[in-house]
Amino acid sequence: MTRAVEETNRRLLRARDAMDLTYGRALDITTLARIACVSESHFIREFRATFGETPHRYLQRRRVERALYLLRCTDRSITDICFDVGFASLGTFSKTFHLIVGESPSKYRRRGEVITVPTCFAMAWTRPSSFGEDDRAMTG
Amino acid sequence: MLSSLRISQIYVLDQDQAIDFYVGTLGLEINTDQDLGFMRFLTVNVPGEPDHQILLEKPGPPAMDPATADEVRSLLTKGRTGGHLFFTTTDARKAYEDLRAKGGVEFTQEPTEQPYGIDFGLRDPFGNHIRVAQMAPAPS
Numbered sequence: 001m002t003r004a005v006e007e008t009n010r011r012l013l014r015a016r017d018a019m020d021l022t023y024g025r026a027l028d029i030t031t032l033a034r035i036a037c038v039s040e041s042h043f044i045r046e047f048r049a050t051f052g053e054t055p056h057r058y059l060q061r062r063r064v065e066r067a068l069y070l071l072r073c074t075d076r077s078i079t080d081i082c083f084d085v086g087f088a089s090l091g092t093f094s095k096t097f098h099l100i101v102g103e104s105p106s107k108y109r110r111r112g113e114v115i116t117v118p119t120c121f122a123m124a125w126t127r128p129s130s131f132g133e134d135d136r137a138m139t140g
Numbered sequence: 141m142l143s144s145l146r147i148s149q150i151y152v153l154d155q156d157q158a159i160d161f162y163v164g165t166l167g168l169e170i171n172t173d174q175d176l177g178f179m180r181f182l183t184v185n186v187p188g189e190p191d192h193q194i195l196l197e198k199p200g201p202p203a204m205d206p207a208t209a210d211e212v213r214s215l216l217t218k219g220r221t222g223g224h225l226f227f228t229t230t231d232a233r234k235a236y237e238d239l240r241a242k243g244g245v246e247f248t249q250e251p252t253e254q255p256y257g258i259d260f261g262l263r264d265p266f267g268n269h270i271r272v273a274q275m276a277p278a279p280s
Contacts, residue, residue, distance in 0.1 A: 005217075006153065006217040007217075009214060009217035009218045009267070010217040010266075010267060012218075013217065013218055013219045013263070013267055014246060016219075017219075017248045017263060020248060020249070021247065021248055021249060021250070050218060051218070118226070118254075118259075118271070119249070119254055120224070120248075120261060120269065120271055
């Protein structure tokens with residue numbers, strides 16, 4: 001029983017890592033479910049039960065986290081950044097960004113450069129939260 | 141007051157499999173592998189660095205009760221026991237290619253230019269997170 005949980009966790013972690021690795025490309029549930037060796041409907045349900053949010057939301061937060069970094073640490077245009085981090089349209093990017101961060105990409109950019117930390121910590125800790133404890137995420 | 145960090149610890153699910161990965165794949169060497177009866181005391185180190193050991197500990201009785209060990213194993217396979225290891229190398233791209241050629245390594249990030257150098261990420265078979273960095277020279 002426990003063994004099964006561990007194996008499920010590890011397979012789901014593999015799919016989650018794939019999102020963190022290839023966020024810049026189009027990623028679909030079929031591909032991710034295959035990495036996790038489960039059906040698509042099981043994948044979404046099990047991912048949520050294991051990590052506390054849907055795979056879609058996790059990937060969105062990864063993409064927005066990278067966009068936050070690129071906005072403040074590079075000169076790339078907002079359109080370029082939108083495609084760099086895997087969004088298929090500027091409209092979806094702007095809407096998702098605003099929803100998650102609470103302000104527009106250009107307004108966020110004006111805050112200036114961020115402090116550099118090892119990239120794995122930036123990934124884990126500068127991702128806008130899904131879990132409701134971070135007021136900054138909503139109020140900007 | 142303190143002079144060095146000699147041993148740090150991560151959890152693994154299986155110590156033989158851990159040797160295959162940390163010694164066979166990553167190229168560390170076994171420092172100590174001793175059956176103490178109550179536990180197998182297993183440490184590895186980077187070749188030539190015997191004073192910086194990593195204890196590869198299997199969670200379970202008598203150190204912890206079976207239910208707690210289940211929780212630790214569950215967190216470990218979710219990648220959430222905090223078992224981060226940060227190694228350095230003189231050539232990150234070559235280290236990445238060498239590991240890729242060996243096969244069976246799960247990368248979490250390809251070699252990437254960072255403000256602090258070039259690094260890449262991977263997971264051990266259990267869920268621990270590893271990064272390998274070629275550090276940029278300190279600014280003079």
